[in-house]
Amino acid sequence: MGVMKRVSTIFRAKANKALDKMEDPRETLDYSYQTQLELLQKVRRGVADVATSRKRVELQMNQLQQTSDKLDRQARDSLAAGREDLAREALSRKSGVQGQLTDLQAQYASLQGEEEKLTAASQRLQAKVDAFRVKKETIKATYTAAEATTRINEVFTGISEEMSDVGLAIQRAEDKTEQMKARAGAIDELMASGALTDALGGPPPDDIQAELDRMGATQSVDAELERIKAELAGGTGPKEIGSGQADSSVGQPSGTNFQKEQPGSGGA
Amino acid sequence: MIIRIMGEGQLKLDSSAVDELNKLDSELEKAVESNDDAAFSSALQALLAKTRAMGAALPADAIEPSELILPREGATIDEVRELLANGGLIPG
Numbered sequence: 001m002g003v004m005k006r007v008s009t010i011f012r013a014k015a016n017k018a019l020d021k022m023e024d025p026r027e028t029l030d031y032s033y034q035t036q037l038e039l040l041q042k043v044r045r046g047v048a049d050v051a052t053s054r055k056r057v058e059l060q061m062n063q064l065q066q067t068s069d070k071l072d073r074q075a076r077d078s079l080a081a082g083r084e085d086l087a088r089e090a091l092s093r094k095s096g097v098q099g100q101l102t103d104l105q106a107q108y109a110s111l112q113g114e115e116e117k118l119t120a121a122s123q124r125l126q127a128k129v130d131a132f133r134v135k136k137e138t139i140k141a142t143y144t145a146a147e148a149t150t151r152i153n154e155v156f157t158g159i160s161e162e163m164s165d166v167g168l169a170i171q172r173a174e175d176k177t178e179q180m181k182a183r184a185g186a187i188d189e190l191m192a193s194g195a196l197t198d199a200l201g202g203p204p205p206d207d208i209q210a211e212l213d214r215m216g217a218t219q220s221v222d223a224e225l226e227r228i229k230a231e232l233a234g235g236t237g238p239k240e241i242g243s244g245q246a247d248s249s250v251g252q253p254s255g256t257n258f259q260k261e262q263p264g265s266g267g268a
Numbered sequence: 269m270i271i272r273i274m275g276e277g278q279l280k281l282d283s284s285a286v287d288e289l290n291k292l293d294s295e296l297e298k299a300v301e302s303n304d305d306a307a308f309s310s311a312l313q314a315l316l317a318k319t320r321a322m323g324a325a326l327p328a329d330a331i332e333p334s335e336l337i338l339p340r341e342g343a344t345i346d347e348v349r350e351l352l353a354n355g356g357l358i359p360g
Contacts, residue, residue, distance in 0.1 A: 007274075
């Protein structure tokens with residue numbers, strides 16, 4: 001007997017076992033319907049959980065992309081400042097971040113696929129549960145317990161198979177979201193500690209920025225020194241007349257407002 | 269004949285399709301027995317493709333048991349083995 005037949009036999013055996021436990025087959029219908037509604041709730045929660053997990057991965061992808069962009073900018077700034085060593089460091093960290101990003105992209109796609117499958121499963125189950133509710137009332141109204149048995153067997157076996165399949169799909173999705181939560185938590189911690197961007201050794205990228213800032217500061221201090229030296233030597237006059245003009249232009253409108261308010265409040 | 273692909277739903281196939289599917293199914297079974305991962309995934313892939321190609325989806329509100337049930341796409345050999353052992357994985 002092939003795989004396909006064996007699996008279907010196993011599913012069927014499970015349905016029969018549940019069926020055998022019930023004394024009145026019509027009770028089976030009501031009981032099964034309750035279980036179906038519970039399962040439907042569970043699938044919907046499953047879909048929501050997978051979506052949450054997917055959004056979290058999306059958020060982390062955005063954060064990593066920002067880090068990567070920042071490292072890229074720092075590499076350019078470093079090169080522009082003639083510091084190839086810093087640029088090399090920034091780029092090697094960027095490649096580490098890109099590696100993480102690629103990994104997250106694969107996880108994202110897999111979660112997206114899981115979400116689509118579960119959503120479809122939820123819709124299929126909903127349609128079957130609705131159909132089952134109608135069938136169950138028809139069977140209860142039309143047949144005696146003894147007569148109903150054959151019809152119930154068929155319907156019960158059919159819905160039970162669907163429920164087993166959906167149940168397995170939810171288990172798988174739950175396992176997956178648990179794994180993702182653990183991984184996402186680990187990545188969050190790494191990002192918070194700066195260790196993720198530090199994965200390739202050396203100081204975190206903010207040290208590259210600090211170095212660039214230091215270099216920038218040194219350059220502007222040098223320029224300032226040069227300017228002051230030139231002023232002292234050449235006797236260049238002060239050029240700070242602009243600030244006085246700005247003050248008077250701000251003062252005027254507020255004065256006009258004040259004047260206008262006086263007659264207004266007197267008339268009220 | 270109604271066939272279920274786990275995780276996807278049920279399909280209706282002409283009974284004449286069964287011979288062709290059985291051939292692929294026995295390859296799948298052999299792969300499970302010999303624990304051959306590569307053969308397993310290619311046999312499963314072929315079986316799924318053939319079933320989808322020859323089958324028409326059953327309406328979502330149909331409540332009918334399946335004559336044959338296929339493992340989900342991407343199932344591992346261990347997953348199928350566990351399923352076959354006792355159905356122990358099936359919840360509820």
